[in-house]
Amino acid sequence: MSGAAIVASGLRKSFGDKVVLDGIDLDIAEGSIFSLLGPNGAGKTTTVHILSTLIRPDGGQVRIAGHDLANAPDDVRASIGVTGQFSAVDTLLTGTENLVLMAGLHRLGREAGRRRAEELLAQFDLTEAASKMASTYSGGMRRRLDLAMTLVGKPRVIFLDEPTTGLDPRSRRTMWQRIRELAADGVTIFLTTQYLEEADQLADRIAVLDQGTLVAQGTPDELKRRVPGGHVRLRFADVPSLDAAGRLLGRVSRDDEGLALQVPSDGGVRVLRQVLDRLDAAGVEVEELSVHTPDLDDVFFALTGHKQQEVVR
Known part of the structure; x- marks a missing residue:
């Protein structure tokens, strides 16, 4: 670029x-x-x-x-x-005819237009259908x-x-x-x-x-x-590890049934590294880790005040 x-x-x-x-x-x-x-x-x-x-x-x-x-x-x-x-x-024309017509509008010569059409049909995996009506x-x-x-x-x-x-x-x-x-x-x-x-x-x-x-x-x-709600989810093998991690990390969301903690995070590497370094220094082993960030729907809602309505046709 x-x-x-x-x-x-x-x-x-x-x-x-x-x-x-x-x-x-x-x-x-x-x-x-x-x-x-x-x-x-x-x-x-x-x-x-x-x-x-x-x-x-x-x-x-x-x-x-x-x-x-x-x-x-x-x-x-x-x-x-x-x-x-x-x-x-134009569904009444073939794929080739549609492209040749467009080439004529661009004032390409007849041979140059046909070569360009063949190039594009190959590029878009349409060569086998080139002579078929676009309606099909x-x-x-x-x-x-x-x-x-x-x-x-x-x-x-x-x-x-x-x-x-x-x-x-x-x-x-x-x-x-x-x-x-x-x-x-x-x-x-x-x-x-x-x-x-x-x-x-x-x-x-x-x-x-x-x-x-x-x-x-x-x-x-x-x-x-930019949108709040991102977090790192840490799952532990047993309750003592979960308790120890909870004491170390302070204000976190706790899931006792899943033996997991949710640590607020912007999804960046810095926060993740800090969390893992603290647990490693204390000898607390993490069984499983996943990073959760807001998706674009959350961004759209936060910025415009409502969810994006996807069009399905």
Whole structure:
């Protein structure tokens, strides 16, 4: 990651009296996967529409792939790809025909367009289905074709809106792998998703948007450490060991039935090392240890006031 792919400063947008974006700032590194989370109506879609040149902001400055959004929108469009929540695949065409059609829109020559189509069909494991009508594809295959169509023009930045909605678990994980491969090749991914597990699995950095304002930004682990409730769970072989550990560690939660203690922790190595060093110095042996940290659902609730409602279709 050599620089910034997307930089936004003071981004604002209102519709009538409704303020949708209230001065948000973004700095997204090249070749990274960035996820924007937020409840319905938070301004996620508006943000993507502005960054992908579909609507104009009311204020603020944006640079995408080195191009100024206000002064060079055509250069921005040439640098980005957008895969929307709803598939752009023409089900009356074959996989090859969909890709060749997209190549024509990008003004690739006939031979170059066909070569690009063949490359993408192989990359997304669609070669065997290339001559079949897209209407016969499974949901996962159709979604992979949709993403392949976005890549025909070799964009440097891709906006993915709900890329795995409606897919079965295996297809979702296949799509995740394709997204990781794109980022490894230097493509910047801007991801919006209702699946918090998806953001946790994929994103290098996450921003949480609520009522038009960014309320938090950071890595998934950084955001989780901001939420109380993390702990280290220590299980012991017998009651004397449990009692000794309880006396040593002080204010901890005790589970007599499970012969376990819960020690408050932010999930970091420092606290864990301190706990184990104290027990080791006293000769108290730990039978089993596990670290529990809040998940992104806990983060979402703490920052926005309610749980994220995952969409299942």
